[in-house]
Amino acid sequence: MFWLTWRQHRAQMLVTASFLLALGALLLGSAIEAAVYAAAHAPPGCPGPSVACAEVGAGLSARYQAVYSLYGWMPLLAPALIGAFWGAPLLGREYERGTHLLAWTQSVSPARWLAVKLGVLGGAVALGGLALSAMATAWRASFPDSVAGTWFGNLGVFNMVGVVPAAWWAFAFATGAAAGAFLRRTLPAMAVTVAVVAAAVFGLFSLSDHYAEPARTVTTDRAAVFARDSRLLREAWVAPSGAETEAVPMTVCPSPPDAGRSGRNAEARERCLFQAGYRLAVYHHPPERFWRFQWIEAGILLAASAVLGAAAVARTLRR
Amino acid sequence: MIPALEATGLGRRYGRAWALRDCSLSVPAGRVAALVGPNGAGKTTLLHLAVGLLSPTAGSVRVFGETGRRDRVAFLAQDKPLYDGFTVAETLRFGRGLNPSWDDGFARERLAALGIPLRGKTGALSGGQRAQVALTVALAKRPRLLVLDEPLANLDPLARHAVMRGLMEAVAETGLSVLLSSHVVSDLEHTCDWLVVLNGGRVQVSGAVDDLLEGHRLLTGPAEEADAVAARLPVVARDRAGRRETLLARAGDPVLGPAWASAPVSLDDLVMAYLREPEAAALPRPALAR
Numbered sequence: 001m002f003w004l005t006w007r008q009h010r011a012q013m014l015v016t017a018s019f020l021l022a023l024g025a026l027l028l029g030s031a032i033e034a035a036v037y038a039a040a041h042a043p044p045g046c047p048g049p050s051v052a053c054a055e056v057g058a059g060l061s062a063r064y065q066a067v068y069s070l071y072g073w074m075p076l077l078a079p080a081l082i083g084a085f086w087g088a089p090l091l092g093r094e095y096e097r098g099t100h101l102l103a104w105t106q107s108v109s110p111a112r113w114l115a116v117k118l119g120v121l122g123g124a125v126a127l128g129g130l131a132l133s134a135m136a137t138a139w140r141a142s143f144p145d146s147v148a149g150t151w152f153g154n155l156g157v158f159n160m161v162g163v164v165p166a167a168w169w170a171f172a173f174a175t176g177a178a179a180g181a182f183l184r185r186t187l188p189a190m191a192v193t194v195a196v197v198a199a200a201v202f203g204l205f206s207l208s209d210h211y212a213e214p215a216r217t218v219t220t221d222r223a224a225v226f227a228r229d230s231r232l233l234r235e236a237w238v239a240p241s242g243a244e245t246e247a248v249p250m251t252v253c254p255s256p257p258d259a260g261r262s263g264r265n266a267e268a269r270e271r272c273l274f275q276a277g278y279r280l281a282v283y284h285h286p287p288e289r290f291w292r293f294q295w296i297e298a299g300i301l302l303a304a305s306a307v308l309g310a311a312a313v314a315r316t317l318r319r
Numbered sequence: 320m321i322p323a324l325e326a327t328g329l330g331r332r333y334g335r336a337w338a339l340r341d342c343s344l345s346v347p348a349g350r351v352a353a354l355v356g357p358n359g360a361g362k363t364t365l366l367h368l369a370v371g372l373l374s375p376t377a378g379s380v381r382v383f384g385e386t387g388r389r390d391r392v393a394f395l396a397q398d399k400p401l402y403d404g405f406t407v408a409e410t411l412r413f414g415r416g417l418n419p420s421w422d423d424g425f426a427r428e429r430l431a432a433l434g435i436p437l438r439g440k441t442g443a444l445s446g447g448q449r450a451q452v453a454l455t456v457a458l459a460k461r462p463r464l465l466v467l468d469e470p471l472a473n474l475d476p477l478a479r480h481a482v483m484r485g486l487m488e489a490v491a492e493t494g495l496s497v498l499l500s501s502h503v504v505s506d507l508e509h510t511c512d513w514l515v516v517l518n519g520g521r522v523q524v525s526g527a528v529d530d531l532l533e534g535h536r537l538l539t540g541p542a543e544e545a546d547a548v549a550a551r552l553p554v555v556a557r558d559r560a561g562r563r564e565t566l567l568a569r570a571g572d573p574v575l576g577p578a579w580a581s582a583p584v585s586l587d588d589l590v591m592a593y594l595r596e597p598e599a600a601a602l603p604r605p606a607l608a609r
Contacts, residue, residue, distance in 0.1 A: 105392075105396075
């Protein structure tokens, strides 16, 4: 059975492994190049407040962004590909070619056939997701915090580090397997898988703000909250009475609207409001919630994977 | 003796339509049984139930007295599915990995004798070679019952002959029981010794071919006397041509008037007669079942 699983799915395994290796080489090259650049250009005392330090920071940032603009697609692209090429053909191709009649009339029972395939391939997919996460983490850690200090506040980054990528890959694989079991055709199963994975990615992106009750910080210094890699949800004004309002009446601290992109008048009005006793209430998720959110998201995805996997098994074994 | 295949009240429904209904039959061990019937008669459903690809909606089906023994029954599906990307050698490795009873020496010898190279991809084989590889995979599992769904369909006459001969050799060597479906009766005339006729999801005929041929006669005589003969004998089918009428009767060699001629039936005549008359049936009484 293990040989059969390898023989039937080695193309996907080899392509995925090559892809991970190529990506790893790119990230390693990027990290080394950035380290060489920093060593060559940064004067002693960096990171620090000097102009030279800021220039090196900008150079590193450009290097980081160049790779990130490509890498940032991974949370969507990688699961979609895994679902379409690992999951959908698993059963869809067997039904389409009629080979399920060959495979499931051998001495090994269809239940065992399916258990080995789902177990081995699902495990390999989860390991692949973990490898992707480990590489992203190592690469990002090679840049200074001023460039790549956000792990939690940015949803794109949050979804490419920790355990979440592995859960996404497993979920996509289970989606593909279930689509193949029900549609019994490879190509329609691939299409449905990509659609479901894309919908789930955007669905969970918007749902993730609700994984916990947001923290409420009342402050006059918004930048301090920003600087902490928090995930900002919304702001409100707190009147001196303690009541919260979305917008302060223009009778308090009147100010003409800003023309163009300058926020100078708005900033002046904020300072005026702070002096008048108003405070900002910032609703946010602090970065300490990183692992809590990681496990909540992974839990949702793994539960969905289990449901989809069970549906695929039930559909396949119902004869 | 335990029958190779025994179905009791077997039925399978898809949604609200019964593909097979109230099917009871017994095929003795050591037979090469032919399952014939028109398209849509339920042949494939019965075979899939026999090998465990389907589970019955009603009744039960047993292979050598047991259900769920996947190691004892081998199946060659219609269109001979094989993994097209596999080489022949890899196809054998597939069989070896999934069957503890696999006889690799037998499989290699059989393919070598047929001149089928192990290195070629199965997708590049000719129809006849593909059928032989699929048959080899089924036989090397060393089953006690081999079930084949339309094994001769889409094969040229030479390949049909070669596949049938390979099958008969395996039967002679191992005492394997065989159940194969076909809608071409002439293919089965000299190879099968048990006949099952399935029509409209029901079993119409089940019995030893020799007994069935001996037990039926073609009676030809004057049309005006035909009703009287039909009243005396169980007649399966009647065919009037001008002033003479031919009756296919379930009887030995009856004594009739001098105007009547009695001739033995061919398997083809017999099957066609039953298929045209879905209400007729020739099923062994319990005492006759062997």
